[in-house]
Amino acid sequence: MRKSKRWFLGTIMVVAILSSASALLAIDDTATRSTLCGLEGVYIKIENIDFDSRKELVKASLSEEGLQMAIERRLDAAGIKVATDETFRKSDRVGMLYVDIQILMPEGSARRGYTVEGEQITKPQNDKKYFYRVDIELRQRVFLARDTNIKGLSSTWSTGSMGFRRLQRIRTDVLDQVESFTQVFLSENPKS
Numbered sequence: 001m002r003k004s005k006r007w008f009l010g011t012i013m014v015v016a017i018l019s020s021a022s023a024l025l026a027i028d029d030t031a032t033r034s035t036l037c038g039l040e041g042v043y044i045k046i047e048n049i050d051f052d053s054r055k056e057l058v059k060a061s062l063s064e065e066g067l068q069m070a071i072e073r074r075l076d077a078a079g080i081k082v083a084t085d086e087t088f089r090k091s092d093r094v095g096m097l098y099v100d101i102q103i104l105m106p107e108g109s110a111r112r113g114y115t116v117e118g119e120q121i122t123k124p125q126n127d128k129k130y131f132y133r134v135d136i137e138l139r140q141r142v143f144l145a146r147d148t149n150i151k152g153l154s155s156t157w158s159t160g161s162m163g164f165r166r167l168q169r170i171r172t173d174v175l176d177q178v179e180s181f182t183q184v185f186l187s188e189n190p191k192s
Contacts, residue, residue: 027155027157027158028157028158028159028180028184032156032157032158033157033184033187033188034188035138035140035156035157036095036138036156036157036184036185036188036189037188037189038093038189039093039094039095039140039185039188039189040081040083040091040093040094041080041081041082041083041087041093041094041095042075042080042081042082042083042094042095042096042097042138042185043082043083043084043085043087043088043094043095043096043097044068044071044072044075044082044096044097044099045096045097045098045099046064046067046068046071046099046101047098047099047100047101049062049063049064049067049101049103056167057167059167060166060167060168060170060171061168061171062101062167062168062170062171062174067099067101067171067174070171070175071097071099071175071178074175074178074179074182075097075178075182078182078185078186079186079191080182080185080186092141095138095139095140095156096138096139096140096153097136097137097138097178097181098135098136098137098138098139098155099134099135099136099174099178100133100134100135100136100137101132101133101134101170101174102132102133102134103130103131103132103167103170104130104131104132105128105130105131128166128167129164129165129166130164130165130166130167130170131162131163131164132162132163132164132165132170132173133160133161133162134160134161134162134170134173134174134177135158135159135160136158136159136160136174136177136178136181137155137157137158138155138156138157138158138181138185139153139154139155139156140153140154140156141153142154142156157181157184159177159180159181160177161173161177
């Protein structure tokens with residue numbers, strides 16, 4: 001099989017896998033929104049930004065640290081208290097805003113060129129596009145109705161997206177989803 005056909009089939013498989021997982025996690029309706037009522041704040045947890053080039057993530061402000069600061073600023077500006085891990089563990093009135101980001105560079109996406117001597121080289125590419133999936137969930141402590149001594153952590157509201165974009169646009173997508181969470185949180189917890 002030719003390399004371009006393998007790359008195309010691989011791309012289709014990745015998109016199918018990412019879309020099936022993401023579609024199952026998006027829960028945003030009246031019932032799930034109401035679970036946010038009474039929360040006093042959120043603890044932010046960012047995971048799975050596993051990427052070969054940390055330098056590119058930092059440049060696009062897509063590293064865990066860069067996103068943490070950007071999300072904290074957005075929540076603070078909206079008047080939503082950002083809690084520490086310790087506060088989250090001690091309080092039933094603090095939820096966890098869980099941000100899961102997966103980024104994959106498609107095989108064969110590097111641009112190739114030729115030197116004056118005719119040698120093939122890989123050209124630097126500043127506008128690379130990546131497959132990605134972003135899931136944002138609000139996780140809270142829950143208990144079983146049949147036995148209230150059994151407690152756990154569960155996702156009670158979520159949103160997600162996936163696509164094929166440049167790193168900077170992935171960052172924008174993450175922050176747009178955080179904005180959606182902010183609006184839902186404030187609609188369920190209006191300021192007096």
